[in-house]
Amino acid sequence: MNKAAQAYFQTKVGTTDQGQLLLMLYDGALTFIQQARTKMMANDYATAESLLNVNVQTCEQGSPSWGRSVWALARMKSLLNAHADAADLYNAFYLADKLPQRLRLRARLLRSESLLQL
Numbered sequence: 001m002n003k004a005a006q007a008y009f010q011t012k013v014g015t016t017d018q019g020q021l022l023l024m025l026y027d028g029a030l031t032f033i034q035q036a037r038t039k040m041m042a043n044d045y046a047t048a049e050s051l052l053n054v055n056v057q058t059c060e061q062g063s064p065s066w067g068r069s070v071w072a073l074a075r076m077k078s079l080l081n082a083h084a085d086a087a088d089l090y091n092a093f094y095l096a097d098k099l100p101q102r103l104r105l106r107a108r109l110l111r112s113e114s115l116l117q118l
Contacts, residue, residue, distance in 0.1 A: 062098030
């Protein structure tokens with residue numbers, strides 16, 4: 001990105017209220033999830049993992065975007081036979097109190113199934 005574009009984005013972020021910044025964050029997170037899905041479909045798992053990890057680390061734990069990213073990352077790890085990593089991700093999802101209980105219980109079950117695969 002050129003310097004003018006960087007300066008524009010820095011000014012835009014610096015002069016935007018918190019509500020708009022939160023919307024920008026979620027829009028970016030959804031974009032990363034869509035890009036990661038496309039990469040998974042193309043069997044480019046390394047790129048998909050890095051996109052999802054950005055969301056996991058930048059979104060608020062327990063937010064819908066965080067949950068979608070953790071869930072997708074855990075499913076991908078399971079498909080790649082990285083069952084210990086998948087179990088850890090499912091456990092993190094389960095411990096996120098803000099997410100719906102039915103999804104958290106499903107994550108708990110999938111964690112157990114991943115551990116059985118070890």
